[in-house]
Amino acid sequence: MTSKNAESILIKELTPAMKAEEARVEAQRCLYCYDAPCIQACPTHIDIPKFIRQISTRNLTGSAVTILEANAMGHSCARVCPVEALCEGACVYLGWHEKPIEIARLQRAATDDFNQGISASRIDAAPLFSRSPLNGKKAAVVGSGPAGLSCALYLARLGYGVTVFEKRDKPGGLNTYGIAEYKMAQATALDEVRLVRAMGVEIKTRVAVGRDISPKALEAQFDAVFIGVGLAGTHRLNVPGEDLAGVFDALTFIRHIKDREYSRIPPGKTTVVIGAGNTAIDAVTQAKRTGTPRVIMAYRRGQKEMPAYAYEFELAKKDEIEFLWNAAPVRILGRKKVEGVELARTERKGGALRLIPGSEFSVACDRVIGAIGQSKHAAFLKTLPAIELDGSGKIKVDPKTLRTTNPKYFAGGDAINGGREVVNAAADGKRAAWGMHQALTGQKTPPSEHEYWISTIEGRLVSPPKDFHNDPHGQKRQKIRA
Amino acid sequence: MTRMDKNGKKSAPDLTADCGGIKSPNPFWLASAPPTNSGEQVMRAFDHGWGGAVWKTLGEDPAVINTTSRYGAIDIGGQKMAGFNNIELITDRPLEDNLREIREVKKRYPKHAVIVSLMVPCERKSWHDIVKRAEDTGCDGLELNFGCPHGMSERGMGAAVGQVPEYVQMVTEYVKEAARTPVLVKLTPNVADARYAARAAQKGGADGVSLINTINSIMGVDLKSLVPKFAVGGKAAHGGYCGPAVKPIALHMVSSIRADAECRNLPISGIGGVSNWSDAAEFMLLGASSVQVCTAVMHYGFRIVEEMIDGLSHWMRERNFSKVSDFVGLSAANVVDWKKLNLHHKTVAKIHPDACIQCQLCYVACNDTAHQCIAVDRAGGNRVPHVIEEDCVGCNLCAIVCPVEGCITMEPVATGHPELTWEEYMAKGMKGYREVYKRFHG
Numbered sequence: 001m002t003s004k005n006a007e008s009i010l011i012k013e014l015t016p017a018m019k020a021e022e023a024r025v026e027a028q029r030c031l032y033c034y035d036a037p038c039i040q041a042c043p044t045h046i047d048i049p050k051f052i053r054q055i056s057t058r059n060l061t062g063s064a065v066t067i068l069e070a071n072a073m074g075h076s077c078a079r080v081c082p083v084e085a086l087c088e089g090a091c092v093y094l095g096w097h098e099k100p101i102e103i104a105r106l107q108r109a110a111t112d113d114f115n116q117g118i119s120a121s122r123i124d125a126a127p128l129f130s131r132s133p134l135n136g137k138k139a140a141v142v143g144s145g146p147a148g149l150s151c152a153l154y155l156a157r158l159g160y161g162v163t164v165f166e167k168r169d170k171p172g173g174l175n176t177y178g179i180a181e182y183k184m185a186q187a188t189a190l191d192e193v194r195l196v197r198a199m200g201v202e203i204k205t206r207v208a209v210g211r212d213i214s215p216k217a218l219e220a221q222f223d224a225v226f227i228g229v230g231l232a233g234t235h236r237l238n239v240p241g242e243d244l245a246g247v248f249d250a251l252t253f254i255r256h257i258k259d260r261e262y263s264r265i266p267p268g269k270t271t272v273v274i275g276a277g278n279t280a281i282d283a284v285t286q287a288k289r290t291g292t293p294r295v296i297m298a299y300r301r302g303q304k305e306m307p308a309y310a311y312e313f314e315l316a317k318k319d320e321i322e323f324l325w326n327a328a329p330v331r332i333l334g335r336k337k338v339e340g341v342e343l344a345r346t347e348r349k350g351g352a353l354r355l356i357p358g359s360e361f362s363v364a365c366d367r368v369i370g371a372i373g374q375s376k377h378a379a380f381l382k383t384l385p386a387i388e389l390d391g392s393g394k395i396k397v398d399p400k401t402l403r404t405t406n407p408k409y410f411a412g413g414d415a416i417n418g419g420r421e422v423v424n425a426a427a428d429g430k431r432a433a434w435g436m437h438q439a440l441t442g443q444k445t446p447p448s449e450h451e452y453w454i455s456t457i458e459g460r461l462v463s464p465p466k467d468f469h470n471d472p473h474g475q476k477r478q479k480i481r482a
Numbered sequence: 483m484t485r486m487d488k489n490g491k492k493s494a495p496d497l498t499a500d501c502g503g504i505k506s507p508n509p510f511w512l513a514s515a516p517p518t519n520s521g522e523q524v525m526r527a528f529d530h531g532w533g534g535a536v537w538k539t540l541g542e543d544p545a546v547i548n549t550t551s552r553y554g555a556i557d558i559g560g561q562k563m564a565g566f567n568n569i570e571l572i573t574d575r576p577l578e579d580n581l582r583e584i585r586e587v588k589k590r591y592p593k594h595a596v597i598v599s600l601m602v603p604c605e606r607k608s609w610h611d612i613v614k615r616a617e618d619t620g621c622d623g624l625e626l627n628f629g630c631p632h633g634m635s636e637r638g639m640g641a642a643v644g645q646v647p648e649y650v651q652m653v654t655e656y657v658k659e660a661a662r663t664p665v666l667v668k669l670t671p672n673v674a675d676a677r678y679a680a681r682a683a684q685k686g687g688a689d690g691v692s693l694i695n696t697i698n699s700i701m702g703v704d705l706k707s708l709v710p711k712f713a714v715g716g717k718a719a720h721g722g723y724c725g726p727a728v729k730p731i732a733l734h735m736v737s738s739i740r741a742d743a744e745c746r747n748l749p750i751s752g753i754g755g756v757s758n759w760s761d762a763a764e765f766m767l768l769g770a771s772s773v774q775v776c777t778a779v780m781h782y783g784f785r786i787v788e789e790m791i792d793g794l795s796h797w798m799r800e801r802n803f804s805k806v807s808d809f810v811g812l813s814a815a816n817v818v819d820w821k822k823l824n825l826h827h828k829t830v831a832k833i834h835p836d837a838c839i840q841c842q843l844c845y846v847a848c849n850d851t852a853h854q855c856i857a858v859d860r861a862g863g864n865r866v867p868h869v870i871e872e873d874c875v876g877c878n879l880c881a882i883v884c885p886v887e888g889c890i891t892m893e894p895v896a897t898g899h900p901e902l903t904w905e906e907y908m909a910k911g912m913k914g915y916r917e918v919y920k921r922f923h924g
């Protein structure tokens with residue numbers, strides 16, 4: 001298959017957009033629950049029943065604002081969130097006899113309209129979000145992934161002069177370079193950055209902190225720094241033959257797809273992907289979609305221990321991927337380029353996994369992709385003064401404010417949780433922005449114009465009233481805020 | 483929430499409302515009903531964003547006694563509570579408790595509209611007394627409940643007053659003799675023509691009218707027990723009907739009063755099936771300067787007002803309305819008597835094949851019940867219908883039954899004939915009409 005064909009297959013979305021009417025019909029099915037479980041299940045606590053009701057009343061702009069108030073990354077989350085495990089998995093319909101509301105696709109209907117509206121100058125986004133006047137303080141954000149962008153947006157709303165430093169060419173982090181293209185095209189991730197910029201955030205790409213600007217310089221120029229550097233590259237397989245042409249790490253392979261650099265990833269005949277996490281699934285499904293006829297996923301443990309989500313695994317099965325369980329790579333075969341991979345069978349012995357001696361076998365292939373997890377930015381993080389890491393290399397933070405052990409630094413996203421989802425990174429960015437504001441100003445109660453989004457940090461009952469009064473009978477009124 | 487405006491342009495629209503001299507931060511009021519039963523509820527509603535509240539109707543002590551089993555509803559398809567019904571009376575709490583709470587609420591919420599709904603026997607003294615006591619709370623206005631169609635009407639109050647224009651005028655006069663705050667008269671829809679009562683209210687000095695109250699109704703019969711549904715121990719009384727299903731009736735009554743030569747300038751508070759911002763906008767376009775809500779709140783709670791405020795604001799921004807009065811009554815002039823419609827206006831249906839999902843509901847509707855002008859050319863397994871345009875009378879039925887929005891559109895057709903209304907046609911001795919559609923003959 002030519003790379004041109006590959007592109008046309010690849011950009012086909014797995015989950016298509018809803019037509020306006022389809023969205024309204026689905027929106028009307030929503031029960032508009034009170035204290036809805038979907039809101040609690042969303043790490044950013046979007047008021048889901050409210051945004052859905054706004055779709056049903058044809059108030060799409062209002063709906064998008066409801067989403068983006070609580071989640072600055074709501075546009076990408078609508079496509080990339082594992083909603084079966086989050087909001088949709090909590091829908092009350094599941095306990096009855098109906099399928100859950102299609103929350104993600106509804107969310108997308110609203111944010112798509114919003115982003116199209118902004119680019120067509122139909123919608124002037126900035127005035128729709130409260131923003132304090134500039135307070136004269138400056139904040140640096142390191143990394144423009146979901147954590148960094150989210151933090152930058154809320155800091156800008158709070159009145160900070162915000163500069164984001166990003167080492168790559170384009171902003172967006174793994175949203176731009178890592179998410180499977182059939183879930184979200186790179187252009188969508190870049191679209192999302194527009195709102196962040198509209199709030200006055202400056203994004204400096206191709207500036208690596210530690211290389212092009214030192215942490216010391218940041219400290220001198222900014223009142224506080226947010227670290228949202230995510231994780232580093234894929235772990236090496238550490239087997240002989242790893243440097244042969246045709247051996248890729250999953251992130252590089254996926255990045256070429258995201259950048260449409262198909263000439264760098266010829267489909268060949270057979271690809272073996274090592275690993276069975278969600279990234280491995282993204283690698284096998286995209287290898288298949290870029291035209292590789294035979295794709296094999298090899299995992300050193302058994303199927304039950306596979307870390308990928310069940311529905312991600314289903315996706316791979318639908319793509320006719322072959323699976324090798326309990327098979328670990330021993331060496332990559334070939335002289336100049338990959339010709340095959342030698343694997344050994346594994347078994348559990350006394351809890352530990354070991355290779356079964358003499359069980360080696362080889363699979364002929366012309367490409368090997370390693371997808372066995374990402375490493376931490378160990379070297380970089382160690383250059384940050386007085387910032388402590390935990391045993392596994394994650395940055396230690398105060399869970400309420402996301403402040404690090406160096407009071408000038410805050411952190412969030414994959415760099416503190418070791419690698420979770422976009423929505424967790426987005427939630428962290430929001431929490432850190434408020435944490436930073438509290439630290440820099442001493443202000444403890446949210447200013448009224450930011451009360452709404454700040455209330456979504458901890459989660460709240462649906463739309464609690466603003467004020468509390470004792471009832472006229474003199475009996476204490478029940479406090480209904482979460 | 484404050485929407486800051488960076489460049490001083492397109493700032494948040496001004497939602498403040500003024501209905502008959504009663505001012506509120508926005509046009510969304512709670513109607514007199516269970517949601518406004520107590521101070522605690524009303525304050526909580528204000529906290530959510532409601533601009534005003536009409537207190538659950540007060541009467542003389544001793545307070546009434548309600549039945550248990552009070553509400554009924556019909557569900558249509560997936561929509562619960564498409565129509566709602568109740569046999570509840572006015573407040574069953576002691577007058578003094580209500581008055582104390584109204585005073586307290588007003589003190590804590592000076593900017594919100596607190597309106598006291600009243601209903602006492604048709605005697606001057608009774609009305610003077612209750613008006614004085616209500617106004618002593620510091621409330622912003624009064625609403626006279628001449629609309630309750632059940633129970634109270636059997637006692638000579640509520641709809642029993644509202645159905646007789648002379649009584650409406652008389653009682654309004656009693657009230658105006660004593661009142662210092664604006665007085666709204668709440669009208670019953672259980673009349674042939676709402677304008678008579680509105681005119682009477684105006685003559686009596688009312689500062690405005692609010693409508694509609696609920697419509698006489700029986701919600702159904704239980705086919706096992708053979709007792710009407712939602713009965714009280716085997717017997718049922720008719721109740722008052724409201725909710726989304728009554729909106730068109732209410733819209734008509736509002737617009738008929740707005741269009742009435744005598745009542746043209748009488749302020750209106752629109753009620754009946756308001757569930758979201760667009761319902762509210764429709765009432766306001768037809769002449770209401772505030773809207774009141776009961777059923778939608780009873781279905782989903784006070785929180786719905788947030789979406790109403792938000793939706794109305796976005797719409798106003800989009801339409802460049804900076805304040806509510808910019809659009810109140812803007813559509814009223816477009817409602818006219820039938821005799822003023824253009825007989826030479828012509829539309830025909832157009833089915834867009836790309837959007838068609840081939841259910842053929844348009845086909846059967848037109849073929850069995852309209853004008854037999856939709857055909858399906860079944861050759862080669864085709865299921866997509868098309869319109870035989872020369873036979874189409876432009877009745878809209880196919881577009882209405884079509885489940886797909888935008889699949890069937892009604893397209894205007896230029897006839898080349900000058901505008902001709904029935905009025906003009908009659909004045910010309912029934913001459914000058916050119917056939918714009920095919921009529922059945924013989």
Ligand SMILES: Cc1cc2nc3c(=O)[nH]c(=O)nc-3n(C[C@H](O)[C@H](O)[C@H](O)COP(=O)(O)OP(=O)(O)OC[C@H]3O[C@@H](n4cnc5c(N)ncnc54)[C@H](O)[C@@H]3O)c2cc1C
Pocket residue numbers: 080081082142143144145146147148165166167168171172173174175178179180183207208209210228229230231254278279282377380412413414415419420421422423425
């Ligand atoms: C292949 C793959 C697929 C995934 N699919 C999904 C999915 O479908 N759904 C989902 O919810 N999550 C998915 N995830 C997880 C998700 O992408 C991450 O959890 C999320 O992007 C973390 O956001 P972050 O901002 O912490 O880090 P990142 O997105 O990694 O962003 C970090 C940014 O910091 C920059 N940076 C690093 N160091 C420096 C420096 N020194 N100076 C300047 N800039 C620097 C990086 O270039 C990068 O742009 C996937 C992850 C991978 C690897």
Ligand SMILES: Cc1cc2nc3c(=O)[nH]c(=O)nc-3n(C[C@H](O)[C@H](O)[C@H](O)COP(=O)(O)O)c2cc1C
Pocket residue numbers: 513514515516538539553566567568570571572573599627629630668694695696724725726728753754755756774775776777778
């Ligand atoms: C349970 C119930 C009780 C009501 N009680 C009163 C009342 O005490 N006084 C009154 O003026 N209207 C009363 N109403 C009528 C409402 O105020 C309102 O006019 C009507 O319900 C139409 O609005 P809706 O369609 O938004 O419900 C009551 C309605 C309901 C459903």
Ligand code: SF4
Pocket residue numbers: none
């Ligand atoms: S809503 Fe239900 S629980 Fe509440 S008073 Fe009515 S019948 Fe009782």
